[in-house]
Amino acid sequence: MKLFQCKHCLQPAYFENTKCSHCSTLLGFDPEILDLMALFEQGSGAPMIDSAGNPFRYCLNRQHEGCNWLIPMASDDRYCKACVLNQIIPDLSNPAYKKRWQTIENAKHRLLYAILRWNLPFSSKALNPSSGLGFEFKAAEENEPVITGHASGIITMNIAEADDVERAMAKKQMDEVYRTVLGHFRHEIGHYFWDVFISGSDNLSDFRDLFGDERVSYQQALEKHYQKSGSNGWQKNYISAYASSHPWEDWAETWAHYLHIVDTLETAYSFGLSLAPRLPKDVPLMSGSITKDAYCCTDFEQIIDQWIPLSLALNSLNRSMGLQDSYPFVINPEVKLKLAFVHQVIQAWSPGFRSS
Known part of the structure; x- marks a missing residue:
């Protein structure tokens, strides 16, 4: 996720914040422009406005401290x-x-x-x-x-x-x-x-080539998995043991990992991270600058080339804190092909990405 800031004092703020910790200005997330807005109260009965004078109200779940998303005053919606x-x-x-x-x-x-x-x-x-x-x-x-x-x-x-x-x-x-x-x-x-x-689309044939035939019994596949009687050696072809249970679960696990990777890379990009390990000799795929927002990146190879050194750095930092690895997975060649397929499916969606 991108790095946000209070539009009033320009200090960093988190996606979930409803108030700036530095200047106490009210904050709310506008899903139309995908940004955190500073909000100003105008007095009793008047709507809050952003710095441009646009009037907003919070989603009704704000009263339960469950949401900080905004709704334009012109909308009749009660929930975001x-x-x-x-x-x-x-x-x-x-x-x-x-x-x-x-x-x-x-x-x-x-x-x-x-x-x-x-x-x-x-x-x-x-x-x-x-x-x-x-x-x-x-x-x-x-x-x-x-x-x-x-x-x-x-x-x-x-x-x-x-x-x-x-x-x-x-x-x-x-x-x-x-x-x-x-x-x-x-x-x-x-x-x-x-x-x-995927279902009933032109992508189905390519899906089956990579993930397998989803028409095999889902229930029987899960029963086999939970009985620990599935095939050994799943690490060669899957991102997780659960992914090996059925093509649907393989797709869902791969999809989830693609989202993990892209969102974490966007955070690293927002912080301007670069990786230049101090090792005696250069090691391939260990260094580089995260120079492009992964949400906007059409080149899957660029995404994965940035992810490998970043995930290693994240895991190393966690181990220094006595924590488990942040990303305890290995992207083998088969998984890389599946991730690339998810990338292609998303990129082919005609409206494309939204800038933030």
């Missing part, structure tokens, strides 16, 4: 482009549920930032019940488990995923090296966009 997608949210009168929901919303809004950057097609279930996108955030009850996943445009998330302890336990139980709320969203939205970009 991200929150209008919600179909179900947990009981916010429960403080623990509310805290988890806020964590989930932060991650979901970061996901929507990427979708808006690329101008990818989506609409809410309210506008398009058959093919629209919706989110359901649920708390598991006794005898009513909640499974995080995607079905017919609905992305469901068990709010326990927003609890660090619960998520760590699930990570260990599932024998995963990486598990985050944002990672879940990036994976599940991959299933949604498989329906949009």
